[in-house]
Amino acid sequence: MMNHSTYHEERFSAIFYICSYLVFIFSLSLLIPIALCVFYQEKDITAFLITFAITFSIGSFGKLRKRSADIRLRGRDGFLVVVIFWVLFSLMSAMPFLLDQHLHFSVADAIFEGISGITTTGASVISHVDGTAKAILYYRAQLNFLGGLGIIVLATAVFNSLGIGGSKVYLSETPGPLKEDKLTPKLADTAKHLWLIYVVLAILCASSFYLAGMNVFDAICHSLSTVALGGFSTHSASLGYYHSDAIELVGGVFSLLAGVNFALYFIAVNRRSLKAILQDAEFRFYISVALCVALFTICSLYFTGTYDFSQAFVHGFFQSASMMTDNGLMTNDINKWPTYVMILLLASSFFGGCVGSTCGGIKVIRFLILYKRSELELKQLINPRAVYLLKLGNTRVSERVTNSVYGLFFIYLLFAGLFMWIMLALGYDLKSAFGTVAACMNNMGIGYGVTISTFGTLSDSAKWVMSAAMLFGRLEIFPILIVFSRSFWRP
Amino acid sequence: MMNHSTYHEERFSAIFYICSYLVFIFSLSLLIPIALCVFYQEKDITAFLITFAITFSIGSFGKLRKRSADIRLRGRDGFLVVVIFWVLFSLMSAMPFLLDQHLHFSVADAIFEGISGITTTGASVISHVDGTAKAILYYRAQLNFLGGLGIIVLATAVFNSLGIGGSKVYLSETPGPLKEDKLTPKLADTAKHLWLIYVVLAILCASSFYLAGMNVFDAICHSLSTVALGGFSTHSASLGYYHSDAIELVGGVFSLLAGVNFALYFIAVNRRSLKAILQDAEFRFYISVALCVALFTICSLYFTGTYDFSQAFVHGFFQSASMMTDNGLMTNDINKWPTYVMILLLASSFFGGCVGSTCGGIKVIRFLILYKRSELELKQLINPRAVYLLKLGNTRVSERVTNSVYGLFFIYLLFAGLFMWIMLALGYDLKSAFGTVAACMNNMGIGYGVTISTFGTLSDSAKWVMSAAMLFGRLEIFPILIVFSRSFWRP
Ligand SMILES: [K+]
Ligand SMILES: [K+]
Numbered sequence: 004m005m006n007h008s009t010y011h012e013e014r015f016s017a018i019f020y021i022c023s024y025l026v027f028i029f030s031l032s033l034l035i036p037i038a039l040c041v042f043y044q045e046k047d048i049t050a051f052l053i054t055f056a057i058t059f060s061i062g063s064f065g066k067l068r069k070r071s072a073d074i075r076l077r078g079r080d081g082f083l084v085v086v087i088f089w090v091l092f093s094l095m096s097a098m099p100f101l102l103d104q105h106l107h108f109s110v111a112d113a114i115f116e117g118i119s120g121i122t123t124t125g126a127s128v129i130s131h132v133d134g135t136a137k138a139i140l141y142y143r144a145q146l147n148f149l150g151g152l153g154i155i156v157l158a159t160a161v162f163n164s165l166g167i168g169g170s171k172v173y174l175s176e177t178p179g180p181l182k183e184d185k186l187t188p189k190l191a192d193t194a195k196h197l198w199l200i201y202v203v204l205a206i207l208c209a210s211s212f213y214l215a216g217m218n219v220f221d222a223i224c225h226s227l228s229t230v231a232l233g234g235f236s237t238h239s240a241s242l243g244y245y246h247s248d249a250i251e252l253v254g255g256v257f258s259l260l261a262g263v264n265f266a267l268y269f270i271a272v273n274r275r276s277l278k279a280i281l282q283d284a285e286f287r288f289y290i291s292v293a294l295c296v297a298l299f300t301i302c303s304l305y306f307t308g309t310y311d312f313s314q315a316f317v318h319g320f321f322q323s324a325s326m327m328t329d330n331g332l333m334t335n336d337i338n339k340w341p342t343y344v345m346i347l348l349l350a351s352s353f354f355g356g357c358v359g360s361t362c363g364g365i366k367v368i369r370f371l372i373l374y375k376r377s378e379l380e381l382k383q384l385i386n387p388r389a390v391y392l393l394k395l396g397n398t399r400v401s402e403r404v405t406n407s408v409y410g411l412f413f414i415y416l417l418f419a420g421l422f423m424w425i426m427l428a429l430g431y432d433l434k435s436a437f438g439t440v441a442a443c444m445n446n447m448g449i450g451y452g453v454t455i456s457t458f459g460t461l462s463d464s465a466k467w468v469m470s471a472a473m474l475f476g477r478l479e480i481f482p483i484l485i486v487f488s489r490s491f492w493r494p
Numbered sequence: 495m496m497n498h499s500t501y502h503e504e505r506f507s508a509i510f511y512i513c514s515y516l517v518f519i520f521s522l523s524l525l526i527p528i529a530l531c532v533f534y535q536e537k538d539i540t541a542f543l544i545t546f547a548i549t550f551s552i553g554s555f556g557k558l559r560k561r562s563a564d565i566r567l568r569g570r571d572g573f574l575v576v577v578i579f580w581v582l583f584s585l586m587s588a589m590p591f592l593l594d595q596h597l598h599f600s601v602a603d604a605i606f607e608g609i610s611g612i613t614t615t616g617a618s619v620i621s622h623v624d625g626t627a628k629a630i631l632y633y634r635a636q637l638n639f640l641g642g643l644g645i646i647v648l649a650t651a652v653f654n655s656l657g658i659g660g661s662k663v664y665l666s667e668t669p670g671p672l673k674e675d676k677l678t679p680k681l682a683d684t685a686k687h688l689w690l691i692y693v694v695l696a697i698l699c700a701s702s703f704y705l706a707g708m709n710v711f712d713a714i715c716h717s718l719s720t721v722a723l724g725g726f727s728t729h730s731a732s733l734g735y736y737h738s739d740a741i742e743l744v745g746g747v748f749s750l751l752a753g754v755n756f757a758l759y760f761i762a763v764n765r766r767s768l769k770a771i772l773q774d775a776e777f778r779f780y781i782s783v784a785l786c787v788a789l790f791t792i793c794s795l796y797f798t799g800t801y802d803f804s805q806a807f808v809h810g811f812f813q814s815a816s817m818m819t820d821n822g823l824m825t826n827d828i829n830k831w832p833t834y835v836m837i838l839l840l841a842s843s844f845f846g847g848c849v850g851s852t853c854g855g856i857k858v859i860r861f862l863i864l865y866k867r868s869e870l871e872l873k874q875l876i877n878p879r880a881v882y883l884l885k886l887g888n889t890r891v892s893e894r895v896t897n898s899v900y901g902l903f904f905i906y907l908l909f910a911g912l913f914m915w916i917m918l919a920l921g922y923d924l925k926s927a928f929g930t931v932a933a934c935m936n937n938m939g940i941g942y943g944v945t946i947s948t949f950g951t952l953s954d955s956a957k958w959v960m961s962a963a964m965l966f967g968r969l970e971i972f973p974i975l976i977v978f979s980r981s982f983w984r985p
């Protein structure tokens with residue numbers, strides 16, 4: 004048996020190595036905004052250069068440190084890596100915001116904006132987005148994109164191997180279309196394929212935005228944030244800035260496309276057939292609910308006389324797609340929409356999109372399992388002696404998966420309630436508390452009440468609390484609870 | 495095998511007989527308010543006499559109808575009986591309110607007040623309770639009491655045999671203190687013993703209120719509504735009318751006592767020892783949470799300067815006990831309390847009291863199971879290969895019970911969300927929608943926003959919707975869904 008302290012040393016060294024590697028990669032990503040500063044001759048370059056210098060040196064130094072020949076991490080160390088990584092990522096992403104001379108950000112502002120970026124929330128404390136340097140605007144979109152990438156890695160490589168989250172439900176539990184292909188045997192390969200799809204989707208999205216009338220810079224920024232379902236925009240009015248039906252339709256369609264499980268795209272491309280997508284139980288439920296919500300929104304906007312029919316159709320479709328999938332781009336006059344429509348859309352952000360996408364919230368497959376389980380519960384009560392099995396498509400869903408889905412649902416709502424209640428205690432009204440927590444915890448990014456146009460109206464304490472809410476939502480709560488639990492640190 | 499149509503005839507005849515019997519019992523209960531009308535020389539006697547005439551004739555006629563020698567109801571017919579019974583009960587209870595000349599109630603008002611009574615909600619549409627006839631005031635308290643009795647019958651006789659609800663979890667699944675005694679073999683006997691405890695508790699409560707300074711009439715009415723956790727008062731200001739610390743303390747203590755599983759009292763009396771109560775897992779969780787909520791409320795009221803310490807203690811203890819257990823008596827100035835305290839108390843009404851009491855909400859044992867299940871979920875993620883079993887006290891909780899608890903939790907919150915959203919669509923603000931739905935669905939009876947002092951401010955449509963919410967909450971949703979499901983009507 005291995006010496007105990009040697010084991011701990013190796014473990015520490017392995018985690019240190021992984022984190023250094025991630026810091027290094029992040030530092031490289033800063034080269035693009037630095038280049039943009041040069042190109043657009045913006046003075047914000049100092050902020051990026053300092054951040055680059057710090058992260059590059061730490062990253063390189065950590066990577067150089069001698070790595071144990073054979074890294075042996077126990078399964079549960081993955082949780083530690085995940086939490087440490089996202090905390091580091093939060094701190095790094097906030098640095099340029101804090102160092103920038105024009106933004107005048109407090110520490111709370113910078114951390115909020117950074118976490119909002121990397122968790123693909125897209126809630127912003129900047130009040131005048133239009134007056135902000137292009138390099139900063141691009142950097143924000145890139146944070147969304149990297150955060151989305153991070154979540155895909157998490158979902159495939161880490162969560163999957165740890166048996167947490169929807170990807171476990173999906174990738175290893177569901178046979179049918181997915182199990183046959185088994186994606187690829189090695190997780191690293193799987194991740195690579197999913198990134199490829201992510202990048203291709205971004206290129207398609209950017210081209211579509213460009214063709215719909217955006218300039219190249221805006222098209223690229225909006226596409227980076229849209230495929231990540233992040234929702235940072237380059238304008239204060241978000242997509243409402245353009246007053247263009249075509250652009251809103253593109254935004255709505257790509258929100259929905261980005262909310263589909265990327266693994267389905269991979270299989271569809273492999274097989275050259277859409278059958279795998281169209282037969283997928285989660286996808287069908289997702290699209291049905293999305294269409295119902297959109298239809299309801301469109302009808303409400305039309306019949307309450309908020310818009311004429313074509314405007315109701317465009318705005319209603321775009322906004323419901325953007326909010327349900329937790330993208331969070333918006334048209335500029337949603338504060339005039341009826342309250343019950345806005346609350347429905349805010350509530351739909353808990354629903355989110357499919358697992359294996361970058362959406363936030365509780366995610367479609369969990370609601371599908373909860374819904375099917377409740378149906379069975381009814382049948383069970385009518386015929387107490389019968390034995391019913393929960394199936395998705397042709398596959399049985401095991402008790403363990405059902406339990407983990409129920410568990411997440413309970414914990415998620417508990418924390419949502421807790422965060423809302425803290426907001427009330429901080430003095431916000433119920434409407435603002437609900438909207439702000441839905442926006443942050445579901446990584447959706449559109450607030451309500453005091454946060455409908457900017458989150459800069461929040462107090463510093465509220466910003467800290469909502470920063471935590473974004474991380475809790477993004478990591479689906481359990482990893483954070485685990486790392487802070489006593490059982491985790493017991494040998 | 496029995497002839498199919500004969501079977502259906504027998505079934506119908508059996509259900510008809512049971513319902514007639516219940517109508518008959520209800521008609522007899524009207525004799526007390528009729529006597530009060532005579533005693534106090536009130537003109538409202540006509541309303542009660544007409545209701546008595548109608549229900550007595552229908553009840554007697556139905557009872558006289560020849561009953562099949564051998565009633566063979568299938569287990570699932572119980573759901574039908576339950577739903578028909580509560581609908582009938584709702585209609586009957588509303589009649590005196592509708593017929594009364596002084597109340598000027600619309601149909602929606604009368605149905606709301608009646609359902610509020612029988613579901614032990616205690617939300618009232620009467621704006622000037624103090625000016626209302628004594629017979630009516632007593633009748634309301636009696637509705638609470640009968641409704642509580644109805645729920646005990648439901649929980650022991652019907653739900654238990656059908657395997658639904660917490661009593662199943664408790665009475666048949668938990669050994670330890672409860673299983674040894676097994677209460678009594680026959681369900682009818684069990685129910686009788688529990689009623690006895692119910693009546694004794696009411697007598698103790700009435701005496702305490704009387705000793706604390708109430709007059710005899712008020713003491714009886716408040717005790718009937720308190721042991722049923724109904725909360726109808728004889729004054730507009732509820733217990734706030736008396737400005738008496740003693741009365742509020744009695745109200746708080748008896749709210750908590752009425753929220754304990756009555757079966758525990760039965761065992762304690764049988765054994766002449768409090769051990770069974772104090773060792774009960776649900777009771778311990780219930781009291782701990784109640785004390786935490788009370789402590790928090792008291793501290794908040796004190797430190798925000800709402801009251802001096804002794805007032806904060808009395809009002810805070812009384813109001814939190816009354817709201818958490820879904821009793822719903824109140825002090826008269828809760829509209830001045832900080833929002834976050836009120837929202838906490840409204841949220842705590844979802845928690846409720848123990849099963850086997852007359853409380854509303856989701857009930858303590860379900861939250862205990864959800865909490866323990868989430869703890870296990872954490873451990874399971876840390877040690878994926880270990881097998882964990884859920885235990886309450888020394889007993890294993892089966893997967894079926896866990897699933898039914900999760901199922902109810904999901905469906906309950908879904909419907910709570912739905913009802914809130916309908917209230918928003920009817921034009922109410924978020925605060926009023928949340929408070930009103932919490933008050934009605936959890937059978938608690940204290941609203942917020944527009945309904946904080948009376949529910950008479952609601953529109954007729956809102957009253958209908960909230961009447962449904964009270965019934966959905968009281969019957970724990972599933973029986974209603976079952977009776978309206980297709981599988982139920984399939985042979
Ligand atoms: K977002
Ligand atoms: K009540």
